[in-house]
Amino acid sequence: MAVSLAGCSQAPEEPGTENTTDNTVENTVDTSAQKQATSTTGVTLEFLYNLNGEAVSDAVQEVCRKFTDETGIEVEAVMPGSNFSDIMKTRMASNQLPDVWTTHGWAVARYAEYLAPLNDFSFASHIAPSIKGQITDENGDLYTLPIDVDLTGIVYNANVLDEAGVNADDILTWADFEDACEKVKALGKTPIQLGGKDNYTLGNMMDYVAPTLITNENEANENALLDGSFDWDNWNAVVDKIDFWNQSGYFNVDAVTADFMTGIGALASEQAAFMFTAASGITETYVQNPDTEMGFIPMPAREDGLRRSLMTGEHFAVGMSNSTKYPEEAKMFMEFLAREDICSYLATKCGMPSGLDNVTSDTGRLAPFYDKYANDSAILNIPYFDRKYLPSGMWNDLCVTGGTLLSNQADAKATVIEQMRTSYEEKKAQE
Numbered sequence: 001m002a003v004s005l006a007g008c009s010q011a012p013e014e015p016g017t018e019n020t021t022d023n024t025v026e027n028t029v030d031t032s033a034q035k036q037a038t039s040t041t042g043v044t045l046e047f048l049y050n051l052n053g054e055a056v057s058d059a060v061q062e063v064c065r066k067f068t069d070e071t072g073i074e075v076e077a078v079m080p081g082s083n084f085s086d087i088m089k090t091r092m093a094s095n096q097l098p099d100v101w102t103t104h105g106w107a108v109a110r111y112a113e114y115l116a117p118l119n120d121f122s123f124a125s126h127i128a129p130s131i132k133g134q135i136t137d138e139n140g141d142l143y144t145l146p147i148d149v150d151l152t153g154i155v156y157n158a159n160v161l162d163e164a165g166v167n168a169d170d171i172l173t174w175a176d177f178e179d180a181c182e183k184v185k186a187l188g189k190t191p192i193q194l195g196g197k198d199n200y201t202l203g204n205m206m207d208y209v210a211p212t213l214i215t216n217e218n219e220a221n222e223n224a225l226l227d228g229s230f231d232w233d234n235w236n237a238v239v240d241k242i243d244f245w246n247q248s249g250y251f252n253v254d255a256v257t258a259d260f261m262t263g264i265g266a267l268a269s270e271q272a273a274f275m276f277t278a279a280s281g282i283t284e285t286y287v288q289n290p291d292t293e294m295g296f297i298p299m300p301a302r303e304d305g306l307r308r309s310l311m312t313g314e315h316f317a318v319g320m321s322n323s324t325k326y327p328e329e330a331k332m333f334m335e336f337l338a339r340e341d342i343c344s345y346l347a348t349k350c351g352m353p354s355g356l357d358n359v360t361s362d363t364g365r366l367a368p369f370y371d372k373y374a375n376d377s378a379i380l381n382i383p384y385f386d387r388k389y390l391p392s393g394m395w396n397d398l399c400v401t402g403g404t405l406l407s408n409q410a411d412a413k414a415t416v417i418e419q420m421r422t423s424y425e426e427k428k429a430q431e
Helices: 031-041 054-071 082-096 122-126 158-164 172-185 200-212 219-227 232-247 260-268 280-288 327-338 340-350 364-373 385-389 393-404 414-431
Strands: 044-048 074-078 101-102 151-154 154-157 190-193 271-273 296-297 307-315 319-322 380-382
Touching: 044 082, 044 327, 054 074, 054 280, 054 327, 054 340, 054 393, 082 393, 101 158, 101 327, 122 327, 154 158, 154 280, 158 172, 158 271, 172 190, 172 232, 172 271, 190 260, 200 232, 200 260, 200 307, 200 393, 232 414, 260 271, 260 280, 280 296, 280 340, 280 364, 296 364, 319 327, 327 340, 380 414, 393 414
Parallel strands: 044 074, 044 101, 190 271, 307 380
Antiparallel strands: 101 319, 151 307, 154 271, 154 296
């Protein structure tokens, strides 16, 4: 099912096509009735979310307005930016939480004590098996509504790779990836686009690369990270890789000052080849240039003979506070988000498969990639590195140390190793 919402495109269409439907919220809702209903309820829910990209954020805002149209309950939907985690930690400490918020991979490990279990909600029986285990605790309590399911690799512009003579399917190892970067660089284009002004883009890079070099098919490192015995000198594998890319000129020259949407623009204008971002970044690119061609590949293996990998987990997932002053209204909002037409629309906007088994999202031009990789046993499906192997709070360290590596300061690599070691030990001791 699909929902028509104002100001939001449908799933990425084929190049050269245009959606001319004018079935918008403004054209179908009696706004005077809306104002009357809103003044009757007098309730405003606070919804904090951390989804990247203007098109996705616009869709969230429009869905919230549609909820108000139908119920008279206002929703103050706020995307605070790249410091979302810090804001949430402060609000947890002061016990002043929003009514609902996106749980960004931490529904169980970080937020469970603040969230209301959702087992009795109508959508609880429809959670997709691929995500259920990651958002349910050991007692079987469900803590977040997965609008979609993440399946993330490296996003690329196919036209740029074609121009450079690169076949994306041939990128099996990091050595292959670096050969591709050299060919793109020879064109005078950017091999790897970063948006360091939004430092989560640097955290993404660290988070994506780390498992391929540290934990994939390495049980000793997996166990050591989990039990606190990890030797952080081994982190040099990640540091050296990022530093090599930096010294080789693979990043955009404004990697530290550009933001996420600048990167989307570079992909859309076919001036950059690769970007470490979720598939929603592809849908954002098609908004800017529907005539380009995008795709994603699994994360390359560290060496021949090892498997490539895709990260799975929460992307757009929403939890409800167990201390909200408006539990009935918050429940109505959660059920509204899970409604087939709404959930399908939002998952489609993110360019990802739905997190509910009774909802089908239109992944459009991304469908062949999901079909190609989703059930390929030759590809590892792995959790995000920080969510699985690092203590809560270390995501910020990945973001900060990514910036340190791009700073070109003389002791950058040693500084990064020491910050990661110190933060890990301190936070591990607090668990």
